[in-house]
Amino acid sequence: MPDTREKTLRLALELGRRVGSHKIVDDPDILASYAKDESDAEPRLPDVALRAECEADVLAALELAEKTDVPVTPRGAGTGKSGGAIAAEGGLVLDCTRLNRVVEVSREDLLAVVEPGVVTGQLQALLAGEGLFYPPDPNSLETCTIGGNVAHNAGGPRAFKYGVTRQYVLGLTLGLVGGARLEVGRRTVKGVAGYDLTALLVGSEGTLGAFTRVTLRLLRNPPVMATLLVRFRDEVTAGTAVSRIVAQGLVPRVLELMDGVVVDTLRRAGAGAIPDGTGALLLIEADGPTEADVDDQVTRLAAECESAGAIDVLMAKHAGERDRLWAARRVLSDAIKERARHKVAEDIAVPRSRAAELLMGLRVVGERHKVVVASYGHAGDGNFHVNVLWDDDGFDPKPCLGDIFRLALALKGTITGEHGVGLAKRAYLPWEQSGEVIALQKRLKVAFDPRGLMNPGKIWL
Amino acid sequence: MPDTREKTLRLALELGRRVGSHKIVDDPDILASYAKDESDAEPRLPDVALRAECEADVLAALELAEKTDVPVTPRGAGTGKSGGAIAAEGGLVLDCTRLNRVVEVSREDLLAVVEPGVVTGQLQALLAGEGLFYPPDPNSLETCTIGGNVAHNAGGPRAFKYGVTRQYVLGLTLGLVGGARLEVGRRTVKGVAGYDLTALLVGSEGTLGAFTRVTLRLLRNPPVMATLLVRFRDEVTAGTAVSRIVAQGLVPRVLELMDGVVVDTLRRAGAGAIPDGTGALLLIEADGPTEADVDDQVTRLAAECESAGAIDVLMAKHAGERDRLWAARRVLSDAIKERARHKVAEDIAVPRSRAAELLMGLRVVGERHKVVVASYGHAGDGNFHVNVLWDDDGFDPKPCLGDIFRLALALKGTITGEHGVGLAKRAYLPWEQSGEVIALQKRLKVAFDPRGLMNPGKIWL
Numbered sequence: 022m023p024d025t026r027e028k029t030l031r032l033a034l035e036l037g038r039r040v041g042s043h044k045i046v047d048d049p050d051i052l053a054s055y056a057k058d059e060s061d062a063e064p065r066l067p068d069v070a071l072r073a074e075c076e077a078d079v080l081a082a083l084e085l086a087e088k089t090d091v092p093v094t095p096r097g098a099g100t101g102k103s104g105g106a107i108a109a110e111g112g113l114v115l116d117c118t119r120l121n122r123v124v125e126v127s128r129e130d131l132l133a134v135v136e137p138g139v140v141t142g143q144l145q146a147l148l149a150g151e152g153l154f155y156p157p158d159p160n161s162l163e164t165c166t167i168g169g170n171v172a173h174n175a176g177g178p179r180a181f182k183y184g185v186t187r188q189y190v191l192g193l194t195l196g197l198v199g200g201a202r203l204e205v206g207r208r209t210v211k212g213v214a215g216y217d218l219t220a221l222l223v224g225s226e227g228t229l230g231a232f233t234r235v236t237l238r239l240l241r242n243p244p245v246m247a248t249l250l251v252r253f254r255d256e257v258t259a260g261t262a263v264s265r266i267v268a269q270g271l272v273p274r275v276l277e278l279m280d281g282v283v284v285d286t287l288r289r290a291g292a293g294a295i296p297d298g299t300g301a302l303l304l305i306e307a308d309g310p311t312e313a314d315v316d317d318q319v320t321r322l323a324a325e326c327e328s329a330g331a332i333d334v335l336m337a338k339h340a341g342e343r344d345r346l347w348a349a350r351r352v353l354s355d356a357i358k359e360r361a362r363h364k365v366a367e368d369i370a371v372p373r374s375r376a377a378e379l380l381m382g383l384r385v386v387g388e389r390h391k392v393v394v395a396s397y398g399h400a401g402d403g404n405f406h407v408n409v410l411w412d413d414d415g416f417d418p419k420p421c422l423g424d425i426f427r428l429a430l431a432l433k434g435t436i437t438g439e440h441g442v443g444l445a446k447r448a449y450l451p452w453e454q455s456g457e458v459i460a461l462q463k464r465l466k467v468a469f470d471p472r473g474l475m476n477p478g479k480i481w482l
Numbered sequence: 483m484p485d486t487r488e489k490t491l492r493l494a495l496e497l498g499r500r501v502g503s504h505k506i507v508d509d510p511d512i513l514a515s516y517a518k519d520e521s522d523a524e525p526r527l528p529d530v531a532l533r534a535e536c537e538a539d540v541l542a543a544l545e546l547a548e549k550t551d552v553p554v555t556p557r558g559a560g561t562g563k564s565g566g567a568i569a570a571e572g573g574l575v576l577d578c579t580r581l582n583r584v585v586e587v588s589r590e591d592l593l594a595v596v597e598p599g600v601v602t603g604q605l606q607a608l609l610a611g612e613g614l615f616y617p618p619d620p621n622s623l624e625t626c627t628i629g630g631n632v633a634h635n636a637g638g639p640r641a642f643k644y645g646v647t648r649q650y651v652l653g654l655t656l657g658l659v660g661g662a663r664l665e666v667g668r669r670t671v672k673g674v675a676g677y678d679l680t681a682l683l684v685g686s687e688g689t690l691g692a693f694t695r696v697t698l699r700l701l702r703n704p705p706v707m708a709t710l711l712v713r714f715r716d717e718v719t720a721g722t723a724v725s726r727i728v729a730q731g732l733v734p735r736v737l738e739l740m741d742g743v744v745v746d747t748l749r750r751a752g753a754g755a756i757p758d759g760t761g762a763l764l765l766i767e768a769d770g771p772t773e774a775d776v777d778d779q780v781t782r783l784a785a786e787c788e789s790a791g792a793i794d795v796l797m798a799k800h801a802g803e804r805d806r807l808w809a810a811r812r813v814l815s816d817a818i819k820e821r822a823r824h825k826v827a828e829d830i831a832v833p834r835s836r837a838a839e840l841l842m843g844l845r846v847v848g849e850r851h852k853v854v855v856a857s858y859g860h861a862g863d864g865n866f867h868v869n870v871l872w873d874d875d876g877f878d879p880k881p882c883l884g885d886i887f888r889l890a891l892a893l894k895g896t897i898t899g900e901h902g903v904g905l906a907k908r909a910y911l912p913w914e915q916s917g918e919v920i921a922l923q924k925r926l927k928v929a930f931d932p933r934g935l936m937n938p939g940k941i942w943l
Contacts, residue, residue, distance in 0.1 A: 128729065129835030152731075174674050185672060187681065188649065201918050209831040211646060211865045212896040213635050213685050214903055214914050215941055216923045220648065220681035224674050241731025268589065270613075270702025270771065310731065310782075314775055321771075370670040374590030404672045435673040442675055453675050457662050462677045464929035468922065480676055 025091065025111040029068035032082075032089040032113060036071060039085075040078045046070040046116075055096060055106075055114045059161070061365060062104025062444040067094065070114040076194070076202070076233040082115055083231060084200030086474050093198065094476045095227040097138060097169030100161035102368065103443025105173065105226045109478035115231055117168050124234065126151060131239045132191060132208060137168025137232045141175075154242040156183035159439070160351060168232050174224030176439040178275040181401035182308075183240075185439075187223045192236035195222065197229075198474045208236060221465070226441050227476040229469040243308035245315045246274070248337035250346065251303040251326045252296070256280050256396075259301035260377035262329035263400045267373055271321055275306035276401035280380065282360075283353065283397040290349045290356040298332065303400070304350065354406070357395055361410035365418050369429035370404040370438030382428045383407060390421040404438035426452060442480045450481055486552065486572040490529035493550040493574060497532060500546075501539045507531040507577075516557060516567075516575045520622070522826060523565025523905040528555065531575040537655070537663070537694040543576055544692060545661030547935050554659065555937045556688045558599060558630030561622035563829065564904025566634065566687045570939035576692055578629050585695065587612060592700045593652060593669060598629025598693040602636075615703040617644035620900070621812060629693050635685030637900040639736040642862035643769075644701075646900075648684045653697035656683065658690075659935045669697060682926070687902050688937040690930040704769035706776045707735070709798035711807065712764040712787045713757070717741050717857075720762035721838035723790035724861040727766075728834055732782055736767035737862035741841065743821075744814065744858040751810045751817040759793065764861070765811065815867070818856055822871035826879050830890035831865040831899030843889045844868060851882040865899035887913060903941045911942055 023031075030047075037045045046052060047069050057064040073079050086093045092112030099106050108114050121138035128151060135144060142162040145155055158177035159165055165175070171193070176185040192206025206212075206219035222229055253259040259278050266276065279287060279302045287302070288295045295302070303326065307318040323334045337343040349356075358364045371379045380396060387394035387409075398405035409421055426436045426449050436442075436449050450459065459481055469475070484492075491508075498506045507513060508530050518525040534540050547554045553573030560567050569575050582599035589612060596605060603623040606616055619638035620626055626636070632654070637646040653667025667673075667680035683690055714720040720739050727737060740748060740763045748763070749756045756763070764787065768779040784795045798804040810817075819825045832840045841857060848855035848870075859866035870882055887897045887910050897903075897910050911920065920942055930936070 127833075127835070129725070130833040131728070132833070174678070176672055180672060184649075187678070188645075203919055203922065204916065205919060207896050208833045208894045209865070209896050209899065210834070210863045211637055211641060211831045211860070211899040213900060214896050214898050214907075214911060215920070216926060217635070217648070217681055217685050218919070218922065220678055220684075221926075223681075224678050241729075243731070264590070267592070268702075270704070311778060313778065317772060317774065370672045372588075372591040372593070372669045373671070374588070399672070402671045404670070433669045435668050435670050435675050437675050438670065438672040439674060446675075450675060455665065458664050458666060458679070459676070461664065461679065461929065465677060465682075465926060468925035468929050 026068045028089050029091045029112050032085045032091045033069040036082055036085050039081045044072045044074060044078060046072060055116070058099045058101040058104060058106045060102050060104045060443065060445050062107055065107055065109060065111065067108035067114040068111050070116050072116045072119050074119045079115065079231050079233050080196045080200045080202055082113060083196045083198050086113060087199040087472060090472070090474070092474050092477050093231070095168070095231045097166035098164045100165040101169060101173060101443065102440035103445040105441055105443035105479060107444060109444055118166060120233065123147060126153070128153065130208065133237045133239055135167055135235055135237065137166060137235060139167045141165050141167055141170055148239060149242055152242050154240040155189060155237055156240065157186045157189060160354065167235055171223055171232060171235055172225065172227045173441045176399070176404065178277050178399055181276050181399060182272050182274045187220060189238045190219055190223050190235060191238050193219055193222055193232055194234035195230040195232045198470050198472060206236060210238060224441070226443060226479050228466055228479050229475060243310060245310070245312050246306060246308045247315050247319050248343045248346065249305040249319065249322060250335045250337065251305060252299045252332040253301040253303070253330065254298065254332060255300040256380045257377055258330040259303055260380060260400070262303060262326045262331060263376060264374065265325040265329050266322060267401060269321070269325060271318065271325065273305050273318065273322060274308045275304065277304040277398065278400035279397040280395060282393060282395035283357065286356045286360060286395065287349050287353065290352055304346065353397060357408045357410070361393065362412045362414065363410065365409045365422065367407045367422065367425055368404065368438050368440045369407060369425065369434055369436060370402065371429055371432040371434030373403045375432040375434065376400055376403050379405065379428065379432055383425065386421060386424045386428060389424065392421055403434065444479060447480065447482045487529045489550050490552045490573050493546045493552045494530040497543055497546050500542045505533045505535060505539060507533060516577070519560045519562040519565060519567045521563050521565045521904065521906050523568055526568055526570060526572065528569035528575040529572050531577050533577045533580050535580050540576065540692050540694050541657045541661045541663055543574060544657045544659050547574060548660040548933060551933065551935070553935050553938050554692070556692045558627035559625045561626040562630060562634060562904065563901040564906040566902055566904040566940055568905060570905055579627060581694065584608060587614070589614065591669065594698045594700055596628055596696055596698065598627060598696060600628045602626050602628055602631055609700060610703055613703050615701040616650060616698060617701065618647045618650060621815065628696055632684055632693060632696055633686065633688045634902045637860070637865070639738050639860055642737050642860060643733050643735045648681060650699045651680055651684050651696060652699050654680055654683055654693055655695035656691035656693050659931050659933060667697065671699060685902070687904060687940050689927055689940050690936060704771060706771065706773050707767060707769045708776050708780050709804045709807065710766040710780065710783060711796045711798065712766060713760045713793040714762040714764070714791065715759065715793060716761040717841045718838055719791040720764055721841060721861065723764060723787045723792060724837060725835065726786040726790050727783060728862060730782070730786060732779065732786065734766050734779065734783060735769045736765065738765040738859065739861035740858040741856060743854060743856035744818065747817045747821060747856065748810050748814060751813055765807065814858060818869045818871070822854065823873045823875065824871065826870045826883065828868045828883065828886055829865065829899050829901045830868060830886065830895055830897060831863065832890055832893040832895030834864045836893040836895065837861055837864050840866065840889065840893055844886065847882060847885045847889060850885065853882055864895065905940060908941065908943045
């Protein structure tokens, strides 16, 4: 019985004949760039990669994968945080980054049709020029791709007002293992013909099929925006402000909380002068159709923060200030990493009202395991990025991570609010979901991929 | 081999022993009330019905259904428009209307947990008392149930601003044939652990499992509202106003268009004085946090209507006027029926920009088949209720309906924007979806229901 490496090389030969051998990558130095993503999951060199340039390339690879019994792992920019793009069982990596055409932008129908390799931030910039808006804003938006965003149902700060990727995917074209090409979903904003296959595929982590086109719902770009930076003496008062804002029905575009460690990190990362005595920050953005509307929102948001005990409320007066703040926010993950020799980051979410309990509980977990815990994130959605930092090379973080997941679940939350399960959280999925629910998902996978060749090894053990 | 009726009677005996025989219905006069819904699909008397009062009743029925090989059809208030609640192959009807407890309302987490038999409008009234808002508003909201809304992914006028049922279902508890109890989804607004089974179940028309609890995301009730009634000389100018409103990024709560025949019907139904020369109406509602915000929206909406050529813009000055308008709107479906001896209504949707083409195309279809076509609906979403009216008892509407579906699909739309496929549109699903897409859905059904006992005969032939 030939091993996966040998089978994949045979597939590569035939695939090269079909789609052009220049698209086949077998150079180990280049393959190394496909071996990991931005998670801590163990790297693995794929046997071969295909740099797909058109839909026919993808379908040919999927057809041959079935014939030759080779695993296929679709990959965008490799910015995932759960190991989803790592070829865990070897085989073929399907590099979709050159499938990067914007096929259509319709101002009238408020939709775009794009290939999966289009970079999210580049699409947003293009759309902004047309007065259009695609809201999802994962932290990696300058490099990550729409295909990866769809595969992981990406969120981001703006999800508080605008929701996550699922709310913006109207339809998908995809290939299944074996080479079948499916069109699911639609170009209309409403539609209930048959099961919602589109909704099932969003967030399926590349385990069901490989996308070749995505139809995205768009909004009009809200023309007016304001940014507030609100200082608090600690997380509890900041958390209270978040609860008050939510309870009042205020829906700012962004409602981000940063704890004391993060504030300090943000300051060092060059976010401008943040006075001493700041134990937590809220970064709030409001948007709307008119200056009057946004001014009114800002007044009400500031009032809730002040009632909750804010030290002060600063407004970013011009775009430069706003950009500097966001630039610092975007490098937070890396900046936090520099505070210690080791870092692991998790992305738990809890019901909105439990955010303060979560932050207090995380402090207890940190003390128990003698690590620094730095948290920031989408407080309005109860979704936090929890960074565990330590210097001792001999420290095993697993018991600490286990306590963090247990805490999130005890508060009726989830082990992953944004990043997905991938390889990184496979062992923890049964803590959240029953054996029957997991078994059902495996049966659904079989309905798409009976041979189990599509991104195997992900989501469950 | 015993037939379904005999098998169902045996099931009923055992089920009565388990859950209480007073919950078993076999009186043909009562069963007759389960034989149809609000569609034109052929009625069928079920063999037996269970009036479930708790989750255990549902699970017992599902367990015995598998043991005895009896089809199960879940049913709410029977207000569906596609035959989904009709026991097409006989067997057991699972009446969920007594599963009607509101288990929890959380103002802090902005969610409610309810049983599937809760009446949508009653839940909304209860929530309004708490300052909370569950947006979906199918026409039948005074009688339809949340379970049926979830099964069909119900929409309604407010979907233009607030989206459809899917956007509000965070989690589900359900039973599968065989009696397994599953909890899927979550209480958090974000979460990406595993496949989105919740999203797949919403809109699955009762063919995958029977819901026992639904966790709904809520909003704060927008405190200020205004209603506009805008008169136009014809549908084309009204359609232009809709396009202008959408293009400007204005998002009123409701943006409903009524054509000339419907305007006349609305007038007769007692909607108040509508002056002569009115060839089309837009019913627009705006909501928001403050009077100033809503006033601003109203000014901008009225300006777009006037630019498009509106005859005049009337404001409903007080709640009484508003209620009278909506009461008339809600009985439109019945009022239209009285205009002719026969009526069939369809619920197609097209991309927003194609609405005017659709309305013109429908006129051509009406002339070709010598029928009256009266259309109204959710113009902002491109989703119209198209009523075909005729008096000749010998007229076969099928060719006309076929032309209507062909028109919707030619405009890149869908055969059903709100009602679902059920029995009514099974024959037309292959016009919209490929054989491979339908085959995949059948495989997904098998993953939930390998024996094919859950609401059989629906969605596809």
